[in-house]
Amino acid sequence: MHDKLLYIETFGCQMNVNDSERIVSLLADCGYVSTGDPSVADMILLNTCSVRGGAEEKVYNRLANLRIYKRDGKKQIIAVGGCVAQQEGEELLRRLPYVDLVVGTHNLHLLQEMVQSAERGERRSETAFIDKEQRLDLFPSIKGESRLSRFVTVMQGCDNFCSYCIVPYVRGREISRRSSDILEEVRQLADDGVREVILLGQNVNSYGLKGESDFSFAELLCRVAVIDGIERIRFTTSHPKDMSDELISCFGDIAKLSGHIHLPAQSGSDFVLKQMGRGYTRQSYLEKITKLRSVRPEIVVTGDIIVGFPGESDVDFELTLSLMEEVRYIDIFSFVYSPRPGTKAAALNDDVSREVKKSRLDRLMALQRQHTREISQEMIDSVMSVLVEGEGKLPGQVSGKANNGRIVNFPGDVSLIGSFVDVKISKAYPNSFLGER
Ligand code: SF4
Known part of the structure; x- marks a missing residue:
């Protein structure tokens, strides 16, 4: 008997990546092994994210594309998990007759029995929140x-x-x-x-x-x-x-x-931070960065920034750029604000035009590229402790993550995988370093 094949697509944050690993592990007990090819899969599962605007439509569109594999009477299970599944619930089953399972963010423990019911031809949605205990x-x-x-x-x-x-x-x-x-x-x-x-x-x-x-x-x-x-x-x-x-x-x-911390500021303006309900000020954020650097001078900081939040003026945006100058992030995730239905901010007037949002994002990303380049250049000749995790980009290289979370490639053989190696950095790229032992 051949194993059943599971094709899984994951959207969004690290929590979802972790949940997908958990799904693969749970479904292994039901006889499923992973495949990268949806056309041969016995089960397709989309693990979705609804943090960005338009997420629901993207999921509906992706499901419509994947449904082609279910044609010709093929017995294939299509399942949706994650935040869009949680939000849409039964609606997904109602709108898309080819979807078999909808599993909410608190319901992964039911997945195995849900898959067994789907194998018997039953369609099911489980999105109830369960209590803390x-x-x-x-x-x-x-x-x-x-x-x-x-x-x-x-x-x-x-x-x-x-x-x-x-x-x-x-x-x-x-x-x-x-x-x-x-x-x-x-x-x-x-x-x-x-x-x-x-x-x-x-x-x-x-x-x-x-x-x-x-x-x-x-x-x-x-x-x-x-x-x-x-x-x-x-x-x-x-x-x-x-x-x-x-x-x-x-x-x-x-x-x-x-030696890395991800500490999302979201904005450098106290007015915008207050509108966002973030619970800190620009000053208190910067004080925390200063304290972190006083106990670990070489710590690298990454963050998240949202541009174009309702009411964000040119002055507010300049404050965000100046915050970036003060913090000097090695990298950021930057987002253009878009309202998410059901949130408090969705009731605010989304008054920053698309053009202004885009031009602010362009300026912010250009500044970040400059900082990434400068900080990375400063790291040349430093020695980083690298946990070797696999082969590198080029033959004869291995690759791993430094103590500060950056990817480092260096000449070495696979016997080094699993060990910590001190690597002297010789070259900086936008997302990685090259070095030698
Ligand atoms: S801290 Fe704020 S941004 Fe982060 S998950 Fe909670 S509500 Fe969302």
Whole structure:
């Protein structure tokens, strides 16, 4: 009997990438193995994201394209997961008769039985949010082949309700996982040969603040750091307002903690930050960056910026550019604002024209390219500790991530995979470095 084939497409953030890994692992128990070819798949699953404007239409269009593989009476399951599935629910089944399953963001634990019903020809949508107590037991570990670097979910959901963001509505309220479960999972990963863990959540640094854990996020980092075999710890994503002094001091105290932080500012204008409901000011954001650099001078910072938020004036936008000059991000994710139905900001007058949004985005990206180039050039001749993860871009090279999260290629053979190697940087590219041992 041949294995059943699963084709999965993932959109959006790291949480979704992690969920897709979990889906692959859950469906392996139902006899599915992954394929990159939708035309031969027994099941197609879109793991969707609704953070950007127009996301729902894109999902409907993509499903319409994929449906061609189901023609000619082929028995193929089409499933939709993630945030658009959560938002649309039954509507997806109603509008698209060829969709079999809709699985919401809190319902992955039902996926196996849903697939079994779909194999019997039943169509089903499950999008109910489950309560916190039940959810605490539903952060299943991802089974599968051991790798060097793995994500470990520490919390889910978000209580911040930034005015532009759909996440709290589609991912649900915030909940922290039990520290004992997290530490047990990290220990098991270390036993399986994992060398780096990336602690994951929508807002990791509010871990434990709602009372589900006896630890703060800083204490959790300290406990993970003493687990033998784990040589590097990273985390994503952090909210500036929850970046406590205790957590900042971890960057000075814990050598295993990566020298990179992703700290989304979104804007450099206090007026816009207030409209966004972000809960911090430009000044307090910059103070946190200064403190981080005082305990870890070489730390690299990445961020997110939204341009063209309702009411953003030329002066507000200039403040964002000047914030970028002060912080000097090595990289940013930049977005043009578009209203997400159901959010608070959708009720505001979207008064920045498309042309102005585009020209602001162009200026912002040009400034970022300049900063990336300059910061990367400054790193030439420095020595970075690289966890070698695989073969490099060119024959005879290997590739891995430096302690600051940047990709480094250097001459070496595959026997180095899995080890940490000190590499002297000789050349900087926009998204990677070249070096030598
Ligand atoms: S912190 Fe704000 S932007 Fe981030 S997920 Fe929560 S609501 Fe969305």
